[in-house]
Amino acid sequence: MIHAISPIGSFSDPEYLRILQELMKLGIAPSGNKVVDKGKLERAKEELVQKIQNKEFEQQKRELQIQPLEAAKEIDKSRLEELRPGAMTVAELNRLYFGIV
Numbered sequence: 001m002i003h004a005i006s007p008i009g010s011f012s013d014p015e016y017l018r019i020l021q022e023l024m025k026l027g028i029a030p031s032g033n034k035v036v037d038k039g040k041l042e043r044a045k046e047e048l049v050q051k052i053q054n055k056e057f058e059q060q061k062r063e064l065q066i067q068p069l070e071a072a073k074e075i076d077k078s079r080l081e082e083l084r085p086g087a088m089t090v091a092e093l094n095r096l097y098f099g100i101v
Contacts, residue, residue: 016034019041023030026044030037094100 013034016037019034019037020030022041023037023044026041026048028040028044031040
């Protein structure tokens with residue numbers, strides 16, 4: 001049996017009204033068919049969830065890439081601190097050697 005959805009009948013269906021409102025919030029034009037619009041809404045929600053998950057994944061990936069760089073900077077700083085006394089000694093020797101006061 002084929003059922004036609006009349007515009008008048010569709011506005012008395014609270015579920016379809018909710019679907020229409022959500023479609024409009026997402027900027028999607030409704031077709032006027034409850035089944036088609038419900039499918040559109042489900043696909044749009046799936047796409048949004050996928051976009052959010054991809055965004056979160058990319059953010060986590062960036063954070064993981066930044067952490068090793070920050071750790072390397074800390075190692076470089078500690079290494080420079082270790083080398084500093086030697087560098088100061090070399091500088092003092094150069095001043096004495098070249099007669100720089």
